[in-house]
Amino acid sequence: MFGGSVSPAIFIWLNALLAWAAKNKRSIEGLVYVDDYFHLEEEGQVEEYTPYGESFPAQQTRLLKLWDEVGIPHKQKKHVFGQQLTILVLM
Numbered sequence: 001m002f003g004g005s006v007s008p009a010i011f012i013w014l015n016a017l018l019a020w021a022a023k024n025k026r027s028i029e030g031l032v033y034v035d036d037y038f039h040l041e042e043e044g045q046v047e048e049y050t051p052y053g054e055s056f057p058a059q060q061t062r063l064l065k066l067w068d069e070v071g072i073p074h075k076q077k078k079h080v081f082g083q084q085l086t087i088l089v090l091m
Contacts (some may be wrong), residue, residue, distance in 0.1 A: 013034075018072070028062050037063060041081075055087045 015035060022028040030039035041057035048054070049061045056064070060081060067074055 010019070016068075022063055022066055026062060026066055028059050030059060030063070032048065052079075057081050 003043070007069045009039070015032065030037050039059045041059055045058045046055040047058045047061040049056050049064050056079065060079065064074065064079065
């Protein structure tokens with residue numbers, strides 16, 4: 001049940017399970033921090049992600065496809081990539 005005091009623990013557990021499946025069942029490499037996934041990809045290693053109608057780095061495309069398979073909702077504007085990214089860190 002989301003909304004109670006145990007919600008963060010459930011979310012982290014589910015996200016950890018998804019990250020484990022991505023790495024161990026689909027060979028998707030990357031770093032996970034709470035609900036953010038990071039990965040370095042060689043330039044030119046892209047795959048088309050049909051639902052968004054554009055190409056993304058290969059590992060990112062595979063992760064999006066995994067999320068689609070298990071029903072994890074996601075929005076196109078949240079999936080950015082490039083030579084330099086801005087990452088906000090709260091201290």
